[in-house]
Amino acid sequence: DAMVIQNPRYQVTQFGKPVTLSCSQTLNHNVMYWYQQKSSQAPKLLFHYYDKDFNNEADTPDNFQSRRPNTSFCFLDIRSPGLGDAAMYLCATSRDIGTGAMNTEAFFGQGTRLTVV
Amino acid sequence: AQSVTQPDIHITVSEGASLELRCNYSYGATPYLFWYVQSPGQGLQLLLKYFSGDTLVQGIKGFEAEFKRSQSSFNLRKPSVHWSDAAEYFCAVGAHSNDYKLSFGAGTTVTVRA
Numbered sequence: 001d002a003m004v005i006q007n008p009r010y011q012v013t014q015f016g017k018p019v020t021l022s023c024s025q026t027l028n029h030n031v032m033y034w035y036q037q038k039s040s041q042a043p044k045l046l047f048h049y050y051d052k053d054f055n056n057e058a059d060t061p062d063n064f065q066s067r068r069p070n071t072s073f074c075f076l077d078i079r080s081p082g083l084g085d086a087a088m089y090l091c092a093t094s095r096d097i098g099t100g101a102m103n104t105e106a107f108f109g110q111g112t113r114l115t116v117v
Numbered sequence: 118a119q120s121v122t123q124p125d126i127h128i129t130v131s132e133g134a135s136l137e138l139r140c141n142y143s144y145g146a147t148p149y150l151f152w153y154v155q156s157p158g159q160g161l162q163l164l165l166k167y168f169s170g171d172t173l174v175q176g177i178k179g180f181e182a183e184f185k186r187s188q189s190s191f192n193l194r195k196p197s198v199h200w201s202d203a204a205e206y207f208c209a210v211g212a213h214s215n216d217y218k219l220s221f222g223a224g225t226t227v228t229v230r231a
Contacts, residue, residue: 006160033218042207042221043161090160097216104149104217108161 003027004109006091012115013081021076021112023091031097032074033106034066035090043090049074050097078114086116119144119212123222130198131230138193138225140208149211150191151219152182156204164206167191178202203229 005024013019023032031050035043047056049068063085065077078085092106120143130136142148149168153161165176172184182193191208205224211217 004160040224040226042223043219044221045218048218092161097218104211105151105163105166106219107163108153110160111158113158 004091004093004107006089006109006112008112009110010113010115012117013078015082015116016080019078019081019114021078021089021091021114023074023076023109024072025074025091025093025107026072027093027095027107028071029093029095029107030071031094032068033092033094034064034074034076035092037088037090037111039087046076048097081114081116083116086114088113119148119210119215119220121208121210121220121222123206123208123225125225126223127226127228129228129230132200133197136193136195136198136202136227138206138208138227140191140193140222142189142191142208142210144189144210144212144214146213147186148213149217150182150184151209151211152176152180152191152193153207153209153221154178154204155207155224161207164193198227198229200229200231203227 007022033048034046037043046060068074088111090111091109094106122141151166152164164180165174167174167184180195205226207224208222209219
């Protein structure tokens, strides 16, 4: 009974070829996050959705976009992947944001390992 | 802005021995504090969290952590390590100033030797 599901677990894409990573949740949480985690580094927040409102982190490259067509699904689009975009991409959810402890606890998926060739 | 420091990049411990992983944070007020574990090729699993109240918190898999305000620390401990505890451990902080979005430390890799 996985709660945050990422597909695929492993993705190989060609340099410059657009790629989409998928995340779904069964928790009915308002907030969905995308993190990038490069090898041996901490996860780095790219952006999050609060319901339909998109919030980009200041240093997230324009090459990264996201879509959230409904509460359950969120997609990460990389328009022109470069070698430096090879990483683990983690999706997470939380019930709310900025409203206190229990509502902001994050639940993570298993991640998608992206390889760029 | 808040930040998290995990001073130890890599720790090796014998099976059955005790383990302590250090975490220090920088934030003007008391943040929310978390420890996550990540096995190779996997996502993040929450071990435990501190929001308020009792400064010694118990988590899953026999882990505990103690919040020490005077030292701005939230160290993770386990009395007796099992081989399955070999993984990467991340300390994270959420603060009101950043809508409680998580900031992670760089992580500590734990190796367990037989």
